[in-house]
Amino acid sequence: MALLELSDVQVFYDKIEALKGISLSVEAGRIATLVGANGAGKSTTLRAVSGLIHPRAGTIRYDGTTLAGRQPHEITAMGLVQVPEGRRIFGRLTVDENLAMGAFTRHDRRGIAEDRERLLQLFPRLRERLHQVAGTLSGGEQQMVATARALMARPSMLLMDEPSMGLAPMLVEQVFETIRAINADGVTILLVEQNALMALSIADHGYVLESGRIVLSGPGRDLLDDERVRHAYLG
Amino acid sequence: MSAGPLAIPSVAARRGAARMSAVSLALWTVRFLVVALVVAGTIGTILKDRYTTAQWFEFVLFGLTIGSLYAQVALGYTMVYGVLRLINFAHGDIMMCGAFAGYFVATPLENSGFLEVHPVLGMAAILAAGMVVSGVIAVLTERIAYRPFRRVQGFAPLICAFGVSFFLEQTFRGLFGSSVKSYPAPKWEGVEFHWAGLSVPGVDLLVIVLAVAFMAVLYLIVQKTRMGMAMRAVSEDGEAAALMGVDVGKVIVFTFALGGAMAGIAGVFYAFLFKQVYFYMGFTPGIKAFGGAVLGGIGSVPGAMLGGFFLGLVESVGPSLFLDGIGIKAPYELRDVIAYTLMILVLVFRPQGILGEHMAKKRA
Ligand SMILES: Nc1ncnc2c1ncn2[C@@H]1O[C@H](COP(=O)(O)OP(=O)(O)O)[C@@H](O)[C@H]1O
Ligand SMILES: [Mg+2]
Numbered sequence: 001m002a003l004l005e006l007s008d009v010q011v012f013y014d015k016i017e018a019l020k021g022i023s024l025s026v027e028a029g030r031i032a033t034l035v036g037a038n039g040a041g042k043s044t045t046l047r048a049v050s051g052l053i054h055p056r057a058g059t060i061r062y063d064g065t066t067l068a069g070r071q072p073h074e075i076t077a078m079g080l081v082q083v084p085e086g087r088r089i090f091g092r093l094t095v096d097e098n099l100a101m102g103a104f105t106r107h108d109r110r111g112i113a114e115d116r117e118r119l120l121q122l123f124p125r126l127r128e129r130l131h132q133v134a135g136t137l138s139g140g141e142q143q144m145v146a147t148a149r150a151l152m153a154r155p156s157m158l159l160m161d162e163p164s165m166g167l168a169p170m171l172v173e174q175v176f177e178t179i180r181a182i183n184a185d186g187v188t189i190l191l192v193e194q195n196a197l198m199a200l201s202i203a204d205h206g207y208v209l210e211s212g213r214i215v216l217s218g219p220g221r222d223l224l225d226d227e228r229v230r231h232a233y234l235g
Numbered sequence: 236m237s238a239g240p241l242a243i244p245s246v247a248a249r250r251g252a253a254r255m256s257a258v259s260l261a262l263w264t265v266r267f268l269v270v271a272l273v274v275a276g277t278i279g280t281i282l283k284d285r286y287t288t289a290q291w292f293e294f295v296l297f298g299l300t301i302g303s304l305y306a307q308v309a310l311g312y313t314m315v316y317g318v319l320r321l322i323n324f325a326h327g328d329i330m331m332c333g334a335f336a337g338y339f340v341a342t343p344l345e346n347s348g349f350l351e352v353h354p355v356l357g358m359a360a361i362l363a364a365g366m367v368v369s370g371v372i373a374v375l376t377e378r379i380a381y382r383p384f385r386r387v388q389g390f391a392p393l394i395c396a397f398g399v400s401f402f403l404e405q406t407f408r409g410l411f412g413s414s415v416k417s418y419p420a421p422k423w424e425g426v427e428f429h430w431a432g433l434s435v436p437g438v439d440l441l442v443i444v445l446a447v448a449f450m451a452v453l454y455l456i457v458q459k460t461r462m463g464m465a466m467r468a469v470s471e472d473g474e475a476a477a478l479m480g481v482d483v484g485k486v487i488v489f490t491f492a493l494g495g496a497m498a499g500i501a502g503v504f505y506a507f508l509f510k511q512v513y514f515y516m517g518f519t520p521g522i523k524a525f526g527g528a529v530l531g532g533i534g535s536v537p538g539a540m541l542g543g544f545f546l547g548l549v550e551s552v553g554p555s556l557f558l559d560g561i562g563i564k565a566p567y568e569l570r571d572v573i574a575y576t577l578m579i580l581v582l583v584f585r586p587q588g589i590l591g592e593h594m595a596k597k598r599a
Binding site: 050052071072073076077081082084088089090091092093097100101102104105149153 | 475
């Protein structure tokens with residue numbers, strides 16, 4: 001069953017058509033990826049799903065209900081959580097407060113405390129920096145904060161916008177490992193990446209976006225082997 | 236590429252550099268002159284030895300008293316700026332609304348003798364009236380005048396804030412007249428404390444202590460509660476906060492209510508200190524509190540408190556300390572000039588204020 005489904009979604013910034021009617025679906029429990037060059041419309045797609053911008057046409061359905069007219073915080077409360085591009089952690093809040101912000105929609109104190117503990121075990125670096133202002137952390141640590149913060153919401157589905165951006169190659173490996181682990185815990189993932197090679201190699205299904213249109217789609221492995229993809233994105 | 240087109244930008248660049256250095260030379264001259272003036276004035280005043288210790292103490296105490304009010308009002312400017320990037324020009328008038336509310340409760344309480352017999356209960360009722368009325372009006376202005384502009388960039392929201400300011404002033408003038416109303420003076424407010432040859436008016440002490448207590452409560456709300464944390468998150472990145480499930484609209488309403496209530500308390504105290512209530516009374520303290528917020532770093536909550544107190548102290552101590560010494564005849568008449576000069580200097584030389592970030596670059 002498709003957990004997230006976009007059909008013919010069109011998004012405009014003033015008169016610029018950023019998404020020219022795209023359709024995609026993400027099966028529950030899977031990893032899907034949306035790859036494409038800078039400016040293709042990847043972030044726009046995720047922003048439309050999260051309700052940060054409103055499509056001019058088309059429908060977005062999550063878990064069987066339409067997201068039309070819903071506000072970002074309502075969509076998050078439905079368990080559909082985004083880790084935005086550039087991480088956007090709260091640099092003047094402490095690491096612990098960032099985690100608490102992630103759990104903002106929840107009210108089960110015990111569950112929140114358990115999840116916090118579990119995530120601090122997953123990211124031991126964050127425990128050392130728990131009461132430090134998050135803006136002082138390194139890029140890799142900030143990515144951990146962003147991921148942990150999103151997981152504090154106990155999402156059913158995560159939208160991740162270029163989580164590997166600006167990280168050293170070794171850390172990039174780690175990020176993809178983490179994504180796989182989160183998915184293994186049952187969280188459905190839509191991963192947006194410019195790093196097509198890595199993204200396609202962990203994804204069950206991939207979509208290639210070019211100037212606001214999906215030009216190719218298929219199982220991640222098949223796309224990796226596709227001549228056109230190899231030519232355009234993998235050098 | 237030929238040498239021709241390359242030569243043009245380099246000349247322009249050199250000219251630009253020369254102009255820059257002329258400007259910065261001028262700015263440095265200004266800084267130097269200001270510092271020289273303050274130092275010369277201070278030395279002159281000390282040499283003249285015109286003021287007694289008791290008088291200096293009085294200046295400082297009054298500076299802290301008025302500063303505590305600026306600090307309370309400055310909090311509203313800084314918090315609203317934080318969540319909306321809007322300078323709520325009408326915030327001084329929100330303070331005026333609280334002063335009126337306090338006046339309308341204080342007058343019958345005083346006339347009936349209740350305020351004389353039950354100062355604590357009476358003051359609590361007056362303060363509650365100021366808080367509630369200012370808080371509610373602040374929330375209404377947000378709902379009616381600012382919310383439609385939430386996604387609008389540019390000057391329109393600021394212009395609208397000017398409109399709200401005039402609207403509130405003229406409405407209160409229309410409803411309650413343009414005369415200055417005298418605020419009741421209960422007998423117990425004449426109490427003075429004496430200590431080591433210095434006298435401390437009870438009113439000043441009451442205002443400072445209560446203002447600090449209310450600000451401490453506000454600080455705890457901002458630092459320790461869920462809504463306070465959401466407010467700080469929205470101030471930093473509203474979109475990211477929304478993605479975490481924060482209802483940004485609710486946070487904005489909360490911010491206006493909190494800032495408005497604080498301004499209402501300040502309005503009651505202001506009326507209590509100066510014994511005057513009139514429709515235009517919010518303007519000057521509003522501008523000065525805004526100056527305090529800028530001084531502390533707009534967007535910073537501790538900065539607003541610090542900036543407010545600092546501005547109050549400078550305006551109270553400054554005339555005698557810097558101006559008397561350079562031979563100015565009626566230095567106290569110039570206290571507002573000192574306050575505004577300080578604000579301009581901060582904007583020119585340190586726009587990020589004492590604790591804040593750069594006003595223009597905040598979101599970059
Ligand atoms: N706020 C905006 N205003 C106007 N145009 C925008 C805005 N954001 C993105 N765009 C344009 O929309 C297109 C898609 O952008 P985006 O979704 O950010 O691409 P990607 O994430 O794939 O790099 C680009 O051409 C970009 O210039
Ligand atoms: Mg992008």
